[in-house]
Amino acid sequence: MPTITGQMIHVGxxxxxxxxxxxxxxxxxxxxxxxxxxSRNPMNRWSWHADTHVWWPKVVAFEVRWFGSREAAAEAELKAIKDGAALHNVHSTPRHGEITGAGVRRSLERQRAEAASR
Structure with a gap:
């Protein structure tokens, strides 16, 4: 497995x-x-990416920047997505609405949870 390197500006x-x-x-x-x-917990979120996205094994580096509010982070994320042309982002891109494997899995998980709670 490749080593992933990067920097986390504010650890935790x-x-x-x-x-x-x-x-x-x-x-x-x-x-x-x-x-x-x-995310409020990027490393936890990355675990989810690893379990649900086929592109995860290609990740070799990361950068994390912390913001004082969810709103400020959302604004920075949207700008980064639009400016950076990330290969696998779908939300907030021209690909928005595209059916992805991860999206199908999330939908099935929701449906199963709803059925189990009835």
């Missing part, structure tokens, strides 16, 4: 009370931007 998990939220950039071997995301 976001403080939900204060709204700390991170934006993260995931890059491939040739420094291509694979994905931009937002």
């Amino acid at each position: 998990v976001g403080d939900k009370a204060s709204g700390d939220t991170a934006v993260y950039w995931l890059r491939g071997q040739a420094d291509e931007l694979l994905y931009v995301g937002m």
Whole structure:
């Protein structure tokens, strides 16, 4: 398995009370931007990406920047997605609405959870 390197500007998990939220950039071997995301716990989110996205094994580097509010992080994420042409972002791109394997899995998981709760 390849080593993933990068920098985390503010190590840790976001403080939900204060709204700390991170934006993260995931890059491939040739420094291509694979994905931009937002989370209060990026490492936990990356675990989900690893389980659901076929592009995850291509990630070799990351950058994480923390913001004092979810709103500020969302604004930075949207700008990064539009400016960086991330290869695997769908939301907030011309690909929005495209059916993806991860989207199908999420939909099935929701349907199963709803059926189990009845």
